[in-house]
Amino acid sequence: MKNTLRFKRFIKSLLALLVFAQAGVYAQPAIQWDKTIGGMAAEQLSDMQQTSDGGYIIGGTSDSPAGGDKSQGSKGGKDFWVVKLSANGTKEWDKTFGGSGTDELTSVRQTADGGYILGGNSNSPVSGNKSAGRKGTEYYNEDYWVVKIDANGTKQWDRSYGGSESQGLKVVRQTSDGGYILGGASTSNKSGDKSEDNHGQSENEDLWIVKIASNGNIEWDRTIGSITPNESLTSLNIASDGGYLLGGWETYDGVEGSYEIKKLAIDGTLLWEDTIGPDNNIAWLSEFQETPDGGYILGGSSSARAGGDQSENADGADYWIVKLNAAREVEWDKIIATLDLPPVENGQGAYSEDLTSIVQTPDGGYLVGGYSESKAGGDKTETTRGQDDFWIVKVSSTGAILWDKTIGGNGNDILRVMLKTTDGGIMIGGTTAVPYADPSPENAPSDRTEAINGRSDYWIVKLAPEQPTLPQAPIRINAGGPAFTTATKKLFIADKYYAGIDRVSSIATGDIPNTSNDILYQSARCSPAFSYNIPVPNGEFSVYLHFAETYFGAPGKKGGKGSRQFHVNMESIRKLTNYDIFAKAGGAMLATAETFTVNVTDGMLNIDFLTGAADLPRVSAIEVLPSPQRTLTFTPVADAFVREEKYANQNFGSDPLLSAKSRGQVGQVRQAYLRFAIPGITNVKSAKLRLYGNNHEADTSVDVNAVPVDDDSWTENGITWNNAPTMGRFMGSHVFVNETLKYWEIDVTQYVAAQAVGDQIVSLGILANRRFLMNFHSKENPSGFVPQLVIVTDNTTNQVTRLGNESEEAFESNTALSSVIYPNPAKEHIMLEVSSGHKSDVDLELTNMAGSRFQLQRPETEANTSRLKVGLPGQLPAGMYLLKVQSKEFSEVLKVLVTE
Template identity: 60%
Template sequence: MKNTLRLKLFVKSLLALVVFVQANVYAQPVIQWDKTIGGTNNDALSQVLQTADGGYILGGNSNSDAGGDKTENYRGGYDPDGNRNGDYWIVKIAADGTKQWDKTFGTVHDDQLNSMQQTADGGYILGGSSNSDYWIIKLDANGTKQWEKTYDKGSSEKLTVVRPTYDGGFILGGSSRIPPKPNDFPLADARYEFWIVKITADGTKLWEKALAQTFTLTCLNLTEDGGYIMGGYRGIQQSSGGYYLVKLAANGTQQWTRTVEGTGYAEIRDVQQTPDRGFILGGWSDQDAGGDQKEVSRGDYWIVKLNPDRDIEWENVIAVPEDENSNVREEFQKLAQSPDGGYLLLGNSREPAGGDKTENSINGSFDFWIVKIDAGGNVLWDKTIGGSEGEFAASISTTFDGGYILGSTSNSNAGYNKSADSKGGIDYWIVKLAPESSSLPSAPIRINAGGQAFTTATKKLFSADKYYSGINRISSVASGDILNTSNDVLYQSARCSPSFSYNVPVPNGEVTVYLHFAETYFGAPGKKGGKGSRQFHVNMEGVRKLTNYDIFDKAGRAMLATAEIFTVNVTDGMLNIDFLTGAADLPRISAIEVLPIPKLRTQTFTPEADAMVRGGTYQDQNFGLDPLMDVKNGHIELQRRSYLRFAIPGVQNIKSAKLRVYGHNHESSVAYVLAAGGVLDDTWTETGITYSNAPSILNAPKEARTSVRGEWAYAELDVTEFVKTQAAGDQVASFALNGAAQRMVFHTKENPSGFAPQLVIVTDITTNSVTRLGNDNQEASKTKTGLSSVIYPNPAKDHIMLEVSSGHTSEVDLELTNVAGSQFQLQRPVIEDNSTRLKVGLPGQLPAGMYLLKVQSSEFSEVLKVLVTE
């Protein structure tokens, strides 16, 4: 028994692990498309950005002649070893990755484009290095060169970043080599310093700054105050060095510096200001735990968050366990701030799964390694993307749709995540990621099991079959009328095999699950069998929901749609539905709907009018502005009723409505009944109503009654059904309060002490509220228009004109009753100049008063008020 128990526990743990992995995979954004763009030789991408027109601009270096995607020949010469130098190569693509144009800019020297940005005029600013100088080129929106400038400090300069500034100019950031001192050892490491240059919109230099000696600049970004934050590192030959930050004001004045370091070596690659005015730092680290770094790292991502005071808010080493036989590291490159406040980290890795990495590298080569962390630095998911050879990630940025655009250099042919072969040598490779799906869907999830995407008559989209696992087998019929539904397509295909599951990502909590079935084989025309031929089990979240379920038996015949509905509580972010073989044949499911439990909204309305009326000698007196209103039954002299009217515009999908009045039994502490009857005539006024002219009252149903005692309190009466009818009609609800033989007193809205009457309405505001598929025709008709039918003139005398709602698509029946429920015979309706307008004659000698007109069709019914005058 112990072995059996242990085995069961192991299986349960394994299933939990599978669910976790599936949930983690679901959280990753999917690849929407990828593009390989290259010439005949080698092309190395530096940056890709989305442009204002929704497309993308790609920039990097190329030594290719015209051919492939490149339209211009190579411009450069050769280095001392006979290798081709590079040119700037710019490519503009549309939103779907289609190439629009490309431009080559080069000299005889080695020209390395490292940075670019779109400018306010729709053009582009390009920044890089040529012949050891900064080389800046300004393009218009079509890629035509407008101007170019070089800037040098008299040594060897390498530009890293160019950014447009708030004043319309540009800031240039890079490094300049420091000339060796006379006593320096001849083989001493080269030393660099930050060199920052500010230029105007036409390239005129305004100022320059040399700072941070012994540091190489790797990143620079603007801050919200118009200044600049930049980061750098000491040369890798140094025994120690951390992330070094410098903050400049807009005019170049140094405001502060900050070093974040551990016990060994770390190299910052990106720094950005965060919405809280702190900073996020990203780079890689190779050092033991100590100092600002709390974990050991061996060439791993090291992410640090500073608060606005520049104190460390949190830091995290994101790592793959060290392989003692390998010196391969995870090469961090760039980060992007995600719309949800987290961060996306981009770098390269060729390590197997382990630690924070959940997927093996592809063929042991370098791939993209993307890691998503939340605002607190916790890993949410990671993703490995690559081809058959090596990819070297260079760029990541957010896109207008909430997704991401990734840029890299690749020498892979088609395969794995790459859809196209190399164009020759190495190429630009662009990958578009869809918006993240880490927020589990709260809208309905609908799946056409075994079939393709399908939209029902009521515009419900059922996605193509997904989220399934197990034995992959589909059962379908080419044709045949499925009764009880207008959506035959959903039932003509189904998932059907000995054992399969659906694992649907949903928010934790209760969901409603609709399983849609139709038996299309056993007992169908020309097929054998019937009841008992197919029997199977269904589990949800490990709990048996259906045992030996027989579709034929439940529906009553073959080719007839039916459904089962369940409420399921999900605690792990994944709804598990298991279909298992039972007493006969195979499980079969046609469609699945997973629906959120309705989201409810509570609205509290105060009356637009409230007033008491009294009988006897007071029958013609108005009490509408009194602070109190009374209720009492008995002799005419003692009769007191109270009226309330509420405007409820735009209220739909009512779940409940409660009338609340604050008061007490004025004559004793004994509980006496208070009732709220509906009033159909809303024309009464607060300052005009009296006992003599007060409108009639509908009988109060049982739920609209309550007891009132001697203590002051709110009495609550359920008036849901009456409010629903009024919300569907003129959107005004009137009530009259009746009582027993003892006087009850309630506050009016004029009472200076407060506690005014209330109508509390709870509505369902769930997006895309769901109805059974068998009623789709009805719901389609009702959703074509939000309008009810219209009556005019109203008040009426001998006839009414009825403008029938377009929701009624079949013949309508009309029924007229008074408020007491007595029915009256209408004259035969006459169709006017179009098919939706009817002239309806009222019965002769019809007494004046309020009447109800019921308009009934096979689609739906509605009740309209008709006020008849003499």
């Protein structure tokens, strides 16, 4: 009997959620290392940037004497303090700049010449290493202060900019002409360096933008403001056309207003300005950036209720991000909030979150970061360890929350800046301070691994690259339709992973011979051009495409053979040319399928449906099944060689060759390094390193060894002989290489298998044990014969449609049928069809992908069925969850996608 189970009541809501369902689900990244950097008094970090050598420049303000990590004493009160770090966080040098007054650094950037530009505020007279005097009329008046230093931290020049009152510099950026753009605010009228009066009332701030040449000379300045409010600038970025994007907020009588954004031409002319905000104007902007689609992303905080441009309520203060299109119209906005609390005894109100940084990610999503004093609840899955903690949240391109992470100690931790690192990871910088109250014994252990030197220090935290949580194979997709479970308990998920022209074709009813699953063929994705981009581990897969012609030649419809002909490519390789469903199936309303073997090397299975000789491509369902034994080929994410003696500080990361040589003349010893990322690899059966090259100097066979390198923090463009990580002990992995130019293989199974269950990063060193030069092609070699890590996995026991322990064969033979969840995606509740394999009562446990558990409401049992209605916790954050179903007989884990 045909399976006629249809979830029509879910189709409309599921289709509305397809955009969200397409978002990649990412695992919360792990902390790789952290560093606490400071002197014996107090430091506050303001800015940070990764440098061209793979290291970091960090800067802020210090009032510490020499001691701790600070090599120079204070010049007066507070000073600029910049620290240069290597790629693994080791301090290379630090420099203190200041006069006898107060000098506070707000911005630091590497410059095109390899040096650095420092910007901040100062009320110091000529003193210390400050050569420019104060411009204001009172001792407390501050000026912009800009310091240019070389690559080693030596001062090249400094300049002060200001009028008769006070100025506050927020941002300095180098421009394409080698000069700099300075952005901040001023209370000064026309005076000193300021060429225009303020627009507002006395003592009100206006934005002040100053363009200077590479030597510090002023080229032009602009004062931008209005009559009543104070103008605050918090963000300045150079636009794609060379102009300037300014972001901030207006303050009325000390109360923050709305997000204020402005665009200047390259000569400083105001092109446009806009206000984005809630009705009652209690919001403050931290970041304003251009996005690749020509639109903009805005990030800040709000304590307003829904209204105006804000679609959701904020309580206390919450993160508020807004996406604008190119016309500056709101595409979407998102409040990221914790649970509100009633006022406490000391009169304080709700907990608050303050967004300070936003980073665009390569997948089109966003990392938003700031600090929070809240416990777990709402969108926050982890409780704060101390007073305030770093809180970062990853959202998709449409604002859906993918994961969040709380990082902190038992004191006060304030995040100031985040950035994506060249290895795909995340670097977070801020300030960590000793507790201002006794920490609660309930607080979790500190994430900070080093003690604070004084009252507060710089604190930087390096996170590993995000690793996608790949869908469990086999992957089955009901193209154009909702989730559907076949008569043999195969789950076809609702349509997802598609891109291109969004068009679905379906019929309400109709018998489909050749199958017992009519529903699968009654809907289809059908448009002039579309693709499926399915995230999978690298390896070999069997791909099944299911088709049925339900239009041409169907009852009441004209046409037949030749009416629909289209092409299909997989991984850019043509698989079907002018494919005719009608001809292949033998008529209309008949099911047919095609099977292909595809090798995926980039973590994404690409299937392209292209218009052919007639009408539109069409597909009803897709199945992706892994081979029990898969061969996966990885290329390096980084490779380089290093050389001793006079070349010890030289980097060879961009060289087309990797060289190894030993026991030659002084200065000729060379060693090579390679790093591979192997995410999602399990059950390693064998692993071989393949290097294309030869003995470059003789026809003698030379023993070439591959040795482990446990320190993965080296960078391709930063590694030298002097900073290269130590290689491990010889592990018996070697090959004898002669003059023949070919791929040489070294067995590295033991080490790769260990790394696969560890951090899933493999770094290897290459050594030659004789004086002859071994040359191998690097990943930059134009020949295409690049290094390879070839891994064979044996996944015979892992071919399951869920995260349970039964094999695919047992699953298909109904010895322990999987329970089924619907609707999935879910919102307020799920229906659980309990497997007949569970003879006793089941216990349910819900966890998110970070391992946090959530209490489920008591399930309701429908009469005379094994169907349970399970209520989901209120205000459960959107994202992927695991539902464990446990009985005396066995346990299984099912995935649940929860939407807002």
